[in-house]
Amino acid sequence: MRKIRPTTNFAFSMIAVLLSVLTVVPLLFAIIISFSSEASIAKKGYSFIPSEWSVASYRYLMASMDSVGRAFGVSVAVTVIGTILSLWLIGTMAFVLSRKEFPLRRLYTVLIMIPMFFSGGLVASYVVNTQLFGLKNSFLALILPQACSSWYIIVMRTYFRDNIPNELIDAAKIDGAGIFRIFFDIVIPLGRPIFAAVGIFEAFAYWNSWYYAMLYIRPERKELYPLQYLLYSIQQNAENIAANDNISGAVLKNIPAESFRMAVVVIITLPILLAYPLVRKHFTSGMLTGAVKE
Amino acid sequence: MEFIALSLPTIIWYIAFCYMPLFGIVIAFKRYSPVPGRSFIYNLFVASPFTGLDNFRFLFINPQIKAVVRNTLAYNFIFLILDTVLPIAIAVMLSHIYSDRLRGITKSAAMLPYFMSWVVVSMFLFAFLSTDKGFLNSVLTELGQEPVRWYQEPAVWPFILILTHTWKAYGYALVLYMANITSIDPGLYESAMVDGATAWQMVLKITLPLIRPVVIVIFLLNLGGILNTDFGLFYQATRNSGSIISATQTIDVYTYKALMEQANYGYSAAASLIQNVIGCIFLIAANTLIKRIDPQEGIL
Numbered sequence: 001m002r003k004i005r006p007t008t009n010f011a012f013s014m015i016a017v018l019l020s021v022l023t024v025v026p027l028l029f030a031i032i033i034s035f036s037s038e039a040s041i042a043k044k045g046y047s048f049i050p051s052e053w054s055v056a057s058y059r060y061l062m063a064s065m066d067s068v069g070r071a072f073g074v075s076v077a078v079t080v081i082g083t084i085l086s087l088w089l090i091g092t093m094a095f096v097l098s099r100k101e102f103p104l105r106r107l108y109t110v111l112i113m114i115p116m117f118f119s120g121g122l123v124a125s126y127v128v129n130t131q132l133f134g135l136k137n138s139f140l141a142l143i144l145p146q147a148c149s150s151w152y153i154i155v156m157r158t159y160f161r162d163n164i165p166n167e168l169i170d171a172a173k174i175d176g177a178g179i180f181r182i183f184f185d186i187v188i189p190l191g192r193p194i195f196a197a198v199g200i201f202e203a204f205a206y207w208n209s210w211y212y213a214m215l216y217i218r219p220e221r222k223e224l225y226p227l228q229y230l231l232y233s234i235q236q237n238a239e240n241i242a243a244n245d246n247i248s249g250a251v252l253k254n255i256p257a258e259s260f261r262m263a264v265v266v267i268i269t270l271p272i273l274l275a276y277p278l279v280r281k282h283f284t285s286g287m288l289t290g291a292v293k294e
Numbered sequence: 295m296e297f298i299a300l301s302l303p304t305i306i307w308y309i310a311f312c313y314m315p316l317f318g319i320v321i322a323f324k325r326y327s328p329v330p331g332r333s334f335i336y337n338l339f340v341a342s343p344f345t346g347l348d349n350f351r352f353l354f355i356n357p358q359i360k361a362v363v364r365n366t367l368a369y370n371f372i373f374l375i376l377d378t379v380l381p382i383a384i385a386v387m388l389s390h391i392y393s394d395r396l397r398g399i400t401k402s403a404a405m406l407p408y409f410m411s412w413v414v415v416s417m418f419l420f421a422f423l424s425t426d427k428g429f430l431n432s433v434l435t436e437l438g439q440e441p442v443r444w445y446q447e448p449a450v451w452p453f454i455l456i457l458t459h460t461w462k463a464y465g466y467a468l469v470l471y472m473a474n475i476t477s478i479d480p481g482l483y484e485s486a487m488v489d490g491a492t493a494w495q496m497v498l499k500i501t502l503p504l505i506r507p508v509v510i511v512i513f514l515l516n517l518g519g520i521l522n523t524d525f526g527l528f529y530q531a532t533r534n535s536g537s538i539i540s541a542t543q544t545i546d547v548y549t550y551k552a553l554m555e556q557a558n559y560g561y562s563a564a565a566s567l568i569q570n571v572i573g574c575i576f577l578i579a580a581n582t583l584i585k586r587i588d589p590q591e592g593i594l
Contacts, residue, residue: 003392003493004390004391004493008390009390009391009392012387012388012390012391013391013392013393013396015387016387016388016391016396016397016400017396017400019384019400019403019404020399020400020403020404022461023403023404023406023407023461023465024403024406026415026418026419026421026422027406027410027418029418029421029422029429030414030417030418030421033421041427044432045424045426045427045428045429045431045432046421046422046424046427046428046429046432047429047432048429088303089303089304089307090304092300092301092303092304093301093304093305095300096297096300096301099297102297104297104298108301108305111305111308112308114312115308115312117574117577117578118570118571118574119312119315119570120312120315120316120317120318120319120566120570121315121318121319121549121562121563121566121567121569121570122546122549122550122553122562122566123318123321123322123549123553123559123562123563123566124315124316124317124318124319124321124563124566125311125315125318126553127315127318127321127326127334127338127559128314128315128317128318128334129311131328131334131337132314132334133310144307144311145311147307147311148304148307148308148311153304178296179296179297179299179300180296180300183300204409207411208409208410208411208414209411210411210412210413210526210530211525211526215554228411228413228414229413231413231414231417232413232530235413235416235417235420235533258427261417262417262421265414265417265418268411268414269410269414272409272410276402276406276409279405279409280402280405283405283469
């Protein structure tokens with residue numbers, strides 16, 4: 001690529017810096033607010049330079065383990081179970097579709113393509129999920145409806161077709177290996193990069209999911225709230241959260257409501273930031289193979 | 295046979311979560327009135343009377359629906375253009391700066407919002423827009439201006455929503471286009487340089503034409519979803535504020551509210567059905583069009 005002039009480079013670099021700052025500033029602001037004292041927020045509002053720093057919100061967070069801790073646990077469980085289930089559903093179908101000798105390949109491809117174009121809509125799936133499958137107020141409602149994705153199946157199928165040699169699978173068959181054996185011993189190890197990429201996307205989707213909780217989990221089953229939905233439900237009032245908790249009177253009297261909400265934002269974001277180096281590694285490979293088609 | 299066994303769970307998932315709900319579409323033509331304690335099939339086919347096209351007729355005379363359709367189309371049209379032009383411009387710009395480090399940092403920063411949920415983003419936004427504590431109003435007061443009740447002011451929301459959407463979405467496309475630009479054969483640029491081409495000419499004659507296929511695929515996917523909106527953006531980021539819905543309510547928000555807040559199954563189903571049918575036509579049409587222009591492209 002031709003070198004641009006130093007002045008142009010300077011201007012472009014400044015734009016890049018500005019862009020990066022604008023992109024991360026809201027998160028930085030949330031972190032600052034979570035460490036601001038209630039008195040400071042009452043006086044100055046949300047400020048980048050609070051008049052007084054405080055960890056009261058995090059102390060309150062520790063004290064409300066019954067709700068926040070539980071919600072954290074639900075989110076972790078949903079993310080782990082959901083991601084494994086997704087990878088199984090997507091991976092097996094992708095492998096089957098990548099095999100030319102599978103006679104129902106055309107039919108199955110059509111079957112997974114149709115939902116990309118047409119769906120029953122919100123009411124239809126809501127009614128079926130609640131009345132037929134009884135998913136209302138159920139842990140499975142947080143996992144099953146988003147467990148599979150036609151798009152990722154196609155992405156993975158393309159990867160398998162291009163990266164797993166036919167000879168290897170044929171040889172394994174001659175040696176008498178069954179399809180499950182082949183899937184575990186050949187497909188999963190050879191497909192590791194794509195499993196990692198799709199897995200990361202699925203894990204984030206589950207960790208960030210609030211929509212299904214909002215649809216299917218009613219307030220009488222608060223113990224099933226994932227962290228995201230808990231944050232949503234305390235947006236309006238932080239006092240809600242104290243209801244179920246055995247928090248000592250002194251703490252309860254001074255709920256650091258404002259900073260507490262932002263502290264929840266911070267503990268939701270922390271795992272995302274920790275997993276971020278992984279994302280950087282797999283992000284593009286996960287996106288790019290998708291753009292390659294049959 | 296073994297293939298079928300291996301893929302059986304996925305097929306069951308598709309039948310349960312994609313094909314079973316298709317039966318639910320009949321709700322759009324019925325007055326759905328479930329009898330507690332009776333089976334779903336009984337409720338759907340026996341207990342609920344057929345009303346023909348009544349749901350659709352009432353939907354169209356609903357005064358809200360005009361704004362809903364207008365918002366959906368207007369926002370998506372703006373997003374369609376911004377999501378294509380802006381990331382490409384930034385990607386081209388970034389690919390030229392000298393510092394690899396700065397390029398890496400900018401890419402990492404840009405991707406971050408993509409991995410944030412709308413609940414979290416809504417909190418970010420609130421920190422800036424809250425009437426009594428928000429940063430914007432602090433600045434306004436500081437400047438001697440009256441504070442604004444942002445969540446009650448429909449006129450400002452198109453800007454806020456477009457900004458928020460772009461902030462959250464540009465990184466994904468940016469990284470995608472960057473990866474594409476990086477994969478262009480450096481030899482092309484070298485020979486252009488020998489011919490004395492300027493940096494700008496190279497962008498126009500080499501970079502842009504070579505990333506065109508990816509641009510087309512993404513544009514096509516977005517175009518197919520012209521009636522679909524990001525529910526999180528329009529519901530969470532606005533904190534579902536009632537006084538601004540004239541500027542913020544889209545089809546997806548309408549369907550959700552008709553179902554969950556008014557338990558109006560029929561309207562909601564009718565709105566979804568129209569959305570899906572038109573969306574499907576759009577996607578197929580866009581796909582056909584692209585294939586005619588360039589047979590290598592398209593998702594089917």
